[in-house]
Amino acid sequence: MQSLPQQLREFVSGWGGRVLQCNAEGCAGTRRAWQRISTGAGSVCVHGLRYCFPQCFERELRRRFDHTQLARGARRRPAHRMPLGLLMLSRGRLTDSQLRHALEEQKLHPGRRIGECMQRLGYVSEPQVIAALATQWCCPVLKALPQRIVECGVPMSFLKNFHMLPVHFSVVSRTLHLAFAGDVEYPALLAIEKVLDCKTEACLTTPSGLQAAFQRVDKQIACVEKEFEGARGAKEMTRITVSYVGRLGADDVRIAACGEIVWVKID
Ligand SMILES: [Zn+2]
Structure with missing residues (x-):
């Protein structure tokens, strides 16, 4: 039979390990697990890695937003093999x-x-x-787009900006297939892979087909996304995200930047 202090220690390390394990370097939170449990402080994930909320989480968000700002604006048209x-x-x-x-x-x-x-x-x-x-x-052609598009969690504004629509999601290979009507925007596909943690495949369709599909989608999808226009710095994006996470009681945040758009997914 375990003694009460021993049981308590195991409970704290088990619960603390799950809830309070923090991936931030030099985090003081894990060393003060018992204190954090008693004050009710929680943790939130960034791309699946857990951080104490709000301090370590906020620092990690800020680091990632700073990084996305450096990566922005890199959207060159690749050279084709033959005109x-x-x-x-x-x-x-x-x-x-x-x-x-x-x-x-x-x-x-x-x-x-x-x-x-x-x-x-x-x-x-x-x-x-x-x-x-x-x-x-080197992409297949999709002759007709499906009547309903796949609701995969990519914001409508992001899809419209890069002129693409999700047409199929393969559950087995976790691959999202997206249709383009001209240039395939590979940086946008990479952003989707990063945020949704899946693979992507591009196909091509006619501009008129894509336009008609967008018109159908506008009637079909209820908007659950929030859009902030205008250039915002990493500091402000961090502040807004932390505030939303706190209000929604969210558990995971994922971030990707592409062109002028920064996409933040809060679950
Ligand atoms: Zn921490």
């Missing part, structure tokens, strides 16, 4: 003079992509452009 016009030409979809004409059109409208120019001139169809883009990106 789209040349690819269409080699496939016999386009003649030499048609390609020259399309390139002249593009010079007159600098914001326009070459695929759109060829299409506007009536030389190629939308599915033909997407098929050529799919070759460039």
Whole structure:
């Protein structure tokens, strides 16, 4: 039979280990486990790692927000293996003079992509452009988007910003499939993998198909996300997040930055 102090010690170390184990370097909390239990202080995870709330949690959040600020703005268009016009030409979809004409059109409208120019001139169809883009990106083409999109927890504003929609989630391989209508935004896919802790696969679909799907989604999904506009520093983002976590009694926070967007998922 265990003595009462022994039982108490085991209870404290068991409970303290689960609730108070803190991943912060130089944390004083774990050494004062009994004191923290008596004051009712808890802990919250950041990307699955536990920290004392609020001090160590706040420090870890601030460190991660500082890091995301450094990583922001890195959104360059990758170089393709073969220009789209040349690819269409080699496939016999386009003649030499048609390609020259399309390139002249593009010079007159600098914001326009070459695929759109060829299409506007009536030389190629939308599915033909997407098929050529799919070759460039080494992605499959999705001919029709599902009527309902997968509700996977990626904020609508994030999806709209990168012109992509989740179309399927494979439970077995934990892979989220997302449809794009032009450029595949790999930094956005990496952000999704980081926050949702899953794999991602890209596929391509037509711009008109994607636009119609977005219109359906706007009617389908009730908004549970909060958006803060304007540039905010790491300090303010930390303060807002800590305040939400405290109010919601949340247990896990995940953060990813992509382009100008910082995505914070609070569970
Ligand atoms: Zn701590």
